[in-house]
Amino acid sequence: MARTGRRPGNPDTREAILAAAREAFAERGFDNASIRAIAAAAGVDPALVHHYFGTKEQLFLAAMKVPINPGPVVARVLGEGRDGAGERLIRTMLSVWDSPAGAAAVALVRSAMANDAFARMLREFVTRGILRRVAKELQLAPAEAGLRTNLVASQIVGLIVVRHIIRLEPIASTPAEVLARAVGPTVQRYLTEPLDSLPAG
Amino acid sequence: MARTGRRPGNPDTREAILAAAREAFAERGFDNASIRAIAAAAGVDPALVHHYFGTKEQLFLAAMKVPINPGPVVARVLGEGRDGAGERLIRTMLSVWDSPAGAAAVALVRSAMANDAFARMLREFVTRGILRRVAKELQLAPAEAGLRTNLVASQIVGLIVVRHIIRLEPIASTPAEVLARAVGPTVQRYLTEPLDSLPAG
Numbered sequence: 001m002a003r004t005g006r007r008p009g010n011p012d013t014r015e016a017i018l019a020a021a022r023e024a025f026a027e028r029g030f031d032n033a034s035i036r037a038i039a040a041a042a043g044v045d046p047a048l049v050h051h052y053f054g055t056k057e058q059l060f061l062a063a064m065k066v067p068i069n070p071g072p073v074v075a076r077v078l079g080e081g082r083d084g085a086g087e088r089l090i091r092t093m094l095s096v097w098d099s100p101a102g103a104a105a106v107a108l109v110r111s112a113m114a115n116d117a118f119a120r121m122l123r124e125f126v127t128r129g130i131l132r133r134v135a136k137e138l139q140l141a142p143a144e145a146g147l148r149t150n151l152v153a154s155q156i157v158g159l160i161v162v163r164h165i166i167r168l169e170p171i172a173s174t175p176a177e178v179l180a181r182a183v184g185p186t187v188q189r190y191l192t193e194p195l196d197s198l199p200a201g
Numbered sequence: 202m203a204r205t206g207r208r209p210g211n212p213d214t215r216e217a218i219l220a221a222a223r224e225a226f227a228e229r230g231f232d233n234a235s236i237r238a239i240a241a242a243a244g245v246d247p248a249l250v251h252h253y254f255g256t257k258e259q260l261f262l263a264a265m266k267v268p269i270n271p272g273p274v275v276a277r278v279l280g281e282g283r284d285g286a287g288e289r290l291i292r293t294m295l296s297v298w299d300s301p302a303g304a305a306a307v308a309l310v311r312s313a314m315a316n317d318a319f320a321r322m323l324r325e326f327v328t329r330g331i332l333r334r335v336a337k338e339l340q341l342a343p344a345e346a347g348l349r350t351n352l353v354a355s356q357i358v359g360l361i362v363v364r365h366i367i368r369l370e371p372i373a374s375t376p377a378e379v380l381a382r383a384v385g386p387t388v389q390r391y392l393t394e395p396l397d398s399l400p401a402g
Contacts, residue, residue, distance in 0.1 A: 113314035113366055123367045131369075150363060150372035151383060157367070158359020162351060165314055166324045166358070168332075171351035181397040182352060186387045196382035 009052045016042040017049055021063040026117035030060060030124045064121055065108060067101035071129050078137035082192050087184025093156055094176035097164060106164050126153060138191055151190040210253045217243040218250055222264040227318035231261060231325045265322055268302040272330050279338035283393050288385025294357055295377035298365060307365050327354060339392055352391040
């Protein structure tokens with residue numbers, strides 16, 4: 001599986017940068033962690049960080065060992081329009097999690113559950129890397145976007161946890177297509193339909 | 202918080218029984234783990250296990266450090282009828298998780314995520330202690346009950362994880378009543394309404 005970074009570089013230097021990045025992102029969050037400070041902590045020049053990993057977002061994905069950058073995937077799926085967006089989102093999400101990349105993602109979720117710093121990083125990544133793009137692609141009303149996208153996250157995270165981590169049966173072995181049709185309307189409602197608790201959208 | 206067991210008993214003996222129980226339930230599952238074998242592994246008489254902990258289910262809850270036995274709660278909530286069952290279930294679930302007992306439950310879920318043996322125990326507990334009771338209370342068609350209750354579990358587990366473990370905002374601080382109204386219809390649909398992927402119910 002392709003790594004997120006650009007150049008393999010010196011493995012020790014790479015690891016030192018990733019370790020410094022993990023610490024910085026966990027301590028200060030994505031926005032406040034700077035490439036300059038991460039480079040200083042790793043004892044390298046900031047240019048080398050960019051050379052190895054590209055943008056701050058790409059460095060963040062590499063530090064979290066995220067096997068796939070979900071932002072562009074989400075943008076593509078939702079870019080096809082509001083109708084059926086929920087079902088397309090679940091179908092795409094399941095195809096990633098059922099693939100070899102999914103195994104790496106399961107490890108990531110498990111770490112985030114067990115470790116507060118990792119949970120903070122995952123929270124920031126989900127919010128910035130996925131949910132804000134969902135809100136933007138679907139042009140959700142700002143007052144509703146937060147709760148709507150959080151509700152979508154609750155259903156998707158729950159599906160991943162019961163299917164891939166707790167492995168409840170029958171859902172762990174139910175074909176993805178059956179789940180997409182069963183869960184799609186839930187996500188569609190959270191995204192675009194009036195919710196009892198929100199002003200009709 | 203009250204323990205699930207009946208008598209406090211000798212703390213060392215109690216702990217030895219709980220440790221043997223955890224190992225037995227994780228290795229052999231709830232059905233195949235016997236009080237007799239657990240007692241033997243702990244070097245005590247089976248009668249003492251019953252004396253300290255009551256039934257095998259109560260021993261299981263104590264071994265998993267589950268602060269509340271959800272089975273009777275679920276039965277009571279669903280016993281009030283199919284109409285609005287989804288919203289009542291979410292409202293009750295949130296009131297438990299938002300209470301002090303919820304903090305213990307969060308620790309339990311985190312352990313289950315990080316550890317395969319614990320994940321197996323949690324899977325068994327959720328299936329036996331909760332989902333089968335849901336299916337029975339609502340008299341779900343046997344061919345559909347598995348997937349329907351698993352879908353409910355996916356939404357509830359996801360809500361717990363994003364609200365209490367990853368702590369996404371705004372959902373982590375959204376009033377429970379707002380969430381009950383927003384998520385209730387999802388659970389209602391999974392429980393009692395026709396799902397695209399299932400024969401109309």
